Amino acid sequence: MILIQSYTQETQSMKVRSLVLAATLLASAGLGVGCGDSNIEETKVPKLTLEQSTPQVMPLQLPNPPNRMQSQIDIKFRNTGEADLEVTGVEWVAHPDRLVGIGEKTKDEACEYSADAAPTYDTSGTCSDGEYCWWGSKRCREAGLPAPFVVEPNQLGLIEVIVLPGSESIDCPEAPSGRDVPDNYCGELLVKTNANNNSDIISEGNLRIFFTYEPGSGTIDVDPTTISFSGVAPGTSASREITITNSASEGALDIDQLSLQEHTNMFEITGAESVPTEIAPGSQKTWTLTFNAPSDWDQETFGTNVQILSSGTNEKETLIPVTVSNQLDLPAIKLEPNVLRFDQSTTQTLVISNEGAANLTLQSFSVQPSTLSSAYSFAISGQSIDNGIPSNEKVIQPGSSKEVTIDFTAPGDGNGIATLDIGYNYFVDGDSRNDSATATLLGSAGSSPVGLVSPDSFTFRAASGNSQTRSFAVRNVGTQDLTISSADFSAATGSADDFSVQGATGTIPAGGLKEVTLSYDASDDQMDNVTLTLGSDTAGTPMTVLLFAEQGAQASDVTAQITPGFANDLTTVGEEARFSARQSSGVDQAALDGASWVLLSRPSSSSAFVYKTGADLSFFPDVAGEYKLGLTLYDGTVGSQATYTFTAE
Structure with a gap:
């Protein structure tokens, strides 16, 4: 696979060397060259530079499970010179049969991946000889290493290799004699170019990439993958469990090390098993990580890692990031x-x-x-x-x-x-x-209006005299104006007479947002099952809102409340604005987890939007102006909605 990207690094040193060389040649010919001479023609040459994200020695990653394909680290290099970099050849010096090159997608049609259908791994017949059915996207891709190609100045070249499905180990070729190669040698790729530079890893413009493989046993799975200690007071302790599972069907998993990389004086790891230890196939063992906050701890946030060294065939080193903070830290x-x-x-x-x-x-x-x-x-x-x-x-x-x-x-x-x-x-x-x-x-909708409703259902208590309002957002995520020409109610059960809507019709520009308000005024205690349909020219499915009036539902004690993490209803453009539903009354944790947030209105030039569930919300206003959020909470079948308007500057 070959990828070309923009790159802006200048290579002035190459120009300087060219000028010095030209001046030397002219001087030897008896021609004077002054500092002000401008007629010297610079010699432009290509230069090959390996990207930092690409190691010269790559440990092979085997498929897990073994019936799929496994991508390896991309081989990326840049032409940091001023002339075209000609990649004249990409060839294996040695490699296991299952380590192969793979190229770009060749067809839009889906294929049917099967590990038993080599060499194409396609049971549908979509992929031709010389193609693989990529197990992930189910699309045919070129098989093999790329043919000679050119990388223009300030551009990036990429070569992609994978390991094909097979057993839980791999047969490596013998290491060559007479030259230095890495331990656990398992293959070597040579990239030949016309580059005019040398370095520790580039010789006469040629780049060698080595592959290594260290046989192991067992398959390691670790839970959790991250650990956080929040709000721990000085002089107190908190603990988290770490479970290591050997998910292999055969082969014991050796755990050689389980330790903290930094701040070891503040942690301890205990468990029924001391390390090193062995975990049988299909079994697991659990340890406890305890953070002992010193009484003089300054409560500054810090991090470390739990390092696990094992014999796992999928990975030899596993790191669990550990974060300690005195604040309630949340992701956004x-x-x-x-x-x-x-x-x-x-x-x-x-x-x-x-x-x-x-x-x-x-x-x-x-x-x-x-x-x-x-x-x-x-x-x-x-x-x-x-x-x-x-x-x-x-x-x-x-x-x-x-x-x-x-x-x-x-x-x-x-x-x-x-x-x-x-x-x-x-x-x-x-x-x-x-x-x-x-x-x-948006699929293949193309140039057309596309209307979406958020949220698309509400539930009310059917009790005579009960009056409630709910707001929802209508977005036009298409590329043309969306026209809403009608708003009609239809009842599958009961009557639609107790429902009304305000602000539904009109035109929403491409990328625009509109707030619509529903009203429910119960005239009886009977159940209603009603659909509000917004008649429009949307290219998507018709926009509908389902409305339920529940018979016999008890009056709810839920009162939704939005609590901002900033003062004076004022926040900053581009920065995280936090909101919480936790100050709402009459709700348990399950109701908070199901809290529904929606952005109801925003400045006309804004493209920000949020529609999600959860007790907490992080929102990033993208332009200055006024925003309005809606929060809906349910206690059983009925609930409460609150709105909050704030300004970003």
Whole structure:
């Protein structure tokens, strides 16, 4: 696979060397060269530089489970010279049969991956000879190393290699004699170029990448993948459990080391087993990590890692990040973009960022409606999540991000407009809390209006004289104006006469947002099951809101309350604004976990939006102006809604 990207680094030193060489030649020919001469023609040459993210010695990662393919670290190099870098050859010096090159996607049609269908690994016949059915995206990709190619100045070249499915070990070639190679040698790739530079890893413009493999036994899985101690007072202690599982079907897992890398005087690890120890296949062992806060601790936030060294075939070293803070630190998830179009390219990239102060752990990716799940496939860092999110890609630390590649295959019916729900969790005082964030997938909708309603259902108590209002947001995530021409109620059960709506009709510009208000004025105690339909020119499914008046429901003690993390209803553009539902009354933890947040209005130039569940909310206002949030809480079948208006400057 070859990737070309923009790069702005200048190589003035090459120009200087060219001028000095030219001046020397002219002087030897008896021609004077003054400092003011400007007629010397510079010699431009290519220069090969290996990216810092690419090690010259790569430990092989084997597939886990062994019936899938496994991406290796991308081989990235830049042309930091001023002439074209000609890659004249990419060839194996030696390699295991299962270590191969892989290229770009060749077809949009989906293939059917099977580990038993070598050499294409495709049972559908979509992939031709010389192609692999990539197990993650279910798309055909070129097999083998790339042919000669050119990398222009200030551009990036990329070569991608993978390990094919097979056993839980790999047969490495013999190490060559007569020259230095790394221990545990398991292959060697030679990249030949016309580069005019040398370094520790580049000789006469040629780059060698070595692969190593150290046989192990067992498969290590660690839970949790991150640990947080929040709000621990000086002179007190708090503990967290660490469970290590050998998920292999055969082969014992040796645990050689389990220790803290830093701040060891403030922690202790205890357990029934001392280390080193052995874990049988299919078994697990648990240790306890205790943080003992000194009485003179200054309560400054700090971090360390629990380091686990093992014989695991999937990884030899496992690090569990540990964060200690006296404050209630929370993550803040951010999705960019939060609306993705696939009409011009069937592959898009979603960036998930954590701009908060605590780790978040990705748990799930789900597409709604579920009938469109097969239209979208997802991969993180080239690893498919079809069989679950890879453990090494789950955690997003504060200030970090993950890139998710989304491939779209048009469904047989419709344009594939859907909602992506990303579930994640985090820890507060040792307790796991769940949360989610959403993005909109527009499929092949193209240039058209697309209307979405958030939330799309409400429940009321059917009791004569009960009057309540609820607000919801209508977004136009399309590229053309959305016109809402009507708002009609229809009753499947009972009557729609007790419902009314305000502010529904009108035009919403592309990317715009509109607040709509519902009213319920109960004239009796009878159950109503009503649908509000907004008649519009949306390219998606019709916009509807389901309304339920529950017969016999008790009056609710729930009172929703939005508590901001800032004063005077004023926050700052571009910075995290925190909100909490925890000051609401009459709710338990389950109700708080199901709290529904929605942005109801925003400045006309804003594109910010949030619709999510959870007791806490992080929001990032993107322009100056006034914003309005809605919070809905339920206690059983009935509940309460609160709104809060604030300004960003």
